Amino acid sequence: MPRTRAEVMLDVKDAVAVLTLNAPDRYNALTLAMCADMVEAMDEVDRDPGIGALVVRGAGKAFCAGADLSTLSRAGEDPLGASGFTDLSALYETFVRLGRVTVPTLAAVRGPAVGAGMNLMLAADLRIVARDARLISGFLKRGLHPGGGHFTLLDRVAGRELTAAMALFGEELDGEQAVRAGLAWDVVDAELLDDRALELAGRVAGDPELARAAVANFRRETGATPMPWDVALQFERTTQMWSMRRG
Known part of the structure; x- marks a missing residue:
């Protein structure tokens, strides 16, 4: 049976866990409680120990439209203050935690994945996208410096050129383009x-013990970047907070 939280569902069947973001009325934008x-x-x-894989998906027509605007607004009131710092940390922890789940993880992306939603998607081991997917970095368009290790997450999946195109120059990808660019598998x-x-x-879930052992080594052996993700997350934080204080 699904185990339901306020806006998150976790369903386990045949050794596969499915985590569903269940706030379709706001396109699954992330609040602190949801995180x-x-x-x-x-x-x-x-x-x-009986779970061998995790699928992350969004209910309704979107994967995740990023951080909820009210969450960003509260952090932006005083991003250098303790509460703003804590709020951003709680948001970031969601991506980091997905990257550290001890089973292989897969993001199933339909509709928009924007900003923090892209970070969540990129934190998974593999991505499957719908043709109607819309992958949008979106930080600079909002007047924000990227956060959550966004540059590092993009670069380790699809390389520097695509990272520049999306995160700096505002290019958007649909599902077909995402696969051609190496940002998704299918x-x-x-x-x-x-x-x-x-x-x-x-x-992969058929042998949960082997799946956990294999994915641990997969992550150790692949995805090397010039800056570790957790370091990049902190590196970006100061500039993102600065960007929130402008105006």
Whole structure:
């Protein structure tokens, strides 16, 4: 049976956990409470040795439209103050926690994945996208410096050229373009997205113990970047906070 939190659902079947962002009325934009529920759900996955893979998806027509505007507004009131720092840390922790889940992780992306939503998608080990996906960095368009290790996450998946195109120059990708650019593994029609994600997750989840051992070494051996992700996250924080204080 699904275990339901306020706006996060965790369903486990046949050794595959499915974490659903369940706030479709705001395109699954992240609030602090939602982030806390996601971290709790991922902790639950790690505690269950019978789970061999995790799929992250969004309810409705979007994967995740980024951070909720009210969350950003509160942090922007005094981004150098303790509460602003804490709020951003809670948001960032969601991406980092997904990157550290002890089973292979897969993001199933339909509709918009914007800003923090892109970070969440990029934190997974693999991405499957719908043809209607819209991948948008979006930070600079809002007058914000990227946060959450955005440059590092993009670069380790698809390289420097695409990182510059999206994060600096505002290029947007649909599902087909994302696969061609190396940002996702497969693209399917939206109605087939969940089935394709579960198919892939089911392959590795059949032996949960082996899946956990394999993904740990996969992460150690791949995705090297000039700056570690956790360092990049802190490196970006000061400039992002500065960008919030302008005006």
